[in-house]
Amino acid sequence: xxTLYLVRHGQASFGADDxxxxxPRGREQAVRLGEHWRAQGQAFDAILTGTLRxxxxxxxxxxxxxxxxxxxLQLPGLNEYDSLALIRAVHxxxxxxxxxxxxxxxxxxxxxxxxAQWMAGVISPQxxxxxxxxxxxxxxxxxxxxxxxxxxxxxxxxxxGPISAAVGExxxxxxxxxxxxxxxxxxxxxxxxxxSPKRLMLQTFNTLPHLNGREHADWVTHA
Numbered sequence: 001x002x003t004l005y006l007v008r009h010g011q012a013s014f015g016a017d018d019x020x021x022x023x024p025r026g027r028e029q030a031v032r033l034g035e036h037w038r039a040q041g042q043a044f045d046a047i048l049t050g051t052l053r054x055x056x057x058x059x060x061x062x063x064x065x066x067x068x069x070x071x072x073l074q075l076p077g078l079n080e081y082d083s084l085a086l087i088r089a090v091h092x093x094x095x096x097x098x099x100x101x102x103x104x105x106x107x108x109x110x111x112x113x114x115x116a117q118w119m120a121g122v123i124s125p126q127x128x129x130x131x132x133x134x135x136x137x138x139x140x141x142x143x144x145x146x147x148x149x150x151x152x153x154x155x156x157x158x159x160x161g162p163i164s165a166a167v168g169e170x171x172x173x174x175x176x177x178x179x180x181x182x183x184x185x186x187x188x189x190x191x192x193x194x195x196s197p198k199r200l201m202l203q204t205f206n207t208l209p210h211l212n213g214r215e216h217a218d219w220v221t222h223a
Contacts, residue, residue, distance in 0.1 A: 002152040002195040003203070004145050005044075006163045007033065009058040011187040014098075014223040022057040029188035029211070029219055030058045034065020036210035045152035047071065048141060050078035050159065058188070059157045072157075075144075077137020080159035085125040086114035112179055119175040138165040142200060150197040160185040167191065170200050181205075187221045 010026030012019050022030070049055045049072045063070045087095070087110045098107040117123045119131045128134075141162075145154050164182035167173070170193060173181070185191075185206050192203040211219050 002045075002150055002154065004142075004149075004154045004156060004193040004195050004200065006156045006158065006166060006191040006193070007058065007062070008160055008163055008185050008187060008189050009052075009054040009157065010061060011221040011223070012054045020053045022054055022061070025219065025221060026054070026187060027057065027061050029221075030061025031065040032216065032219070033188050033190070033210045034062040034067075036065070037062075038066045042066075043068075043153065044155040046073070046145075046149050047155045047157075048073050048075055048078065048145070049157040050074070050080070050162070051076050052079055052159070055079075055157050055159070059155075062155075062157070075137070075141050077140050078156070078158040078162050079137075081115075081118075081134060081161045082125065082128050083111055085128050086118060086123075087111055089123040089125040090114045090117060108183065112183065115179050115182070116175060119178075134161075135165050135169070138162045139169055142166055142169060145195055146197065146200060150195050152195070154195070163191055166193075167202060167205060170202050185222075187223075 009022070010029040011023045012026060013021045013023055047059065047070045049059050051074045059070055059072060087107070090113055091110050096103055098104045114123065118125060121131065124130065141156070160182050163185055164178050167181055168178035186208060188210070189206045189208055191205045194201040194203050208220060
């Protein structure tokens, strides 16, 4: 039986004009994960990523730590939803940049509300696929792994939305549980599925084995 390692990208640039860019800390998280895996003798038979810059940059950091040259399969179905389009669909009025704790909490309250409405088919945010299309892209990636890589170790680098959708698909969770999982996934966190030709099974969720030491305690981030 193989293992699928789903990794959320490192810390991106939350609140900046361009979120799709790793912060210096995000790159450090990715390199550190690769170093951890190299120390464990970890190797991958296949690598999948989304097509966003933060996915590519995270894989580059992991590869640097692992000291390998990856040849990933890039799948648009592993790209994140557009959080700003979701929020605009439920709150059309302009919002201040979330640069205070209260504005940060407001941002994620609105996002959770919008996610619930999108998943229920109540809203159709501009420029976004439906929830069925979004989750279908994630499902297709999982089916690719199950059919093509059973018995292999596979690395998948993506975002919190697709990873929580993948967990929801495997466990059959209700939409509100999938959203709650999405909000908890930390930057560079690892989730593991066992892979067989017949099914995927959740083994771990949202772990940070590379940041467990005291010297990395302040490297743990969520956005």
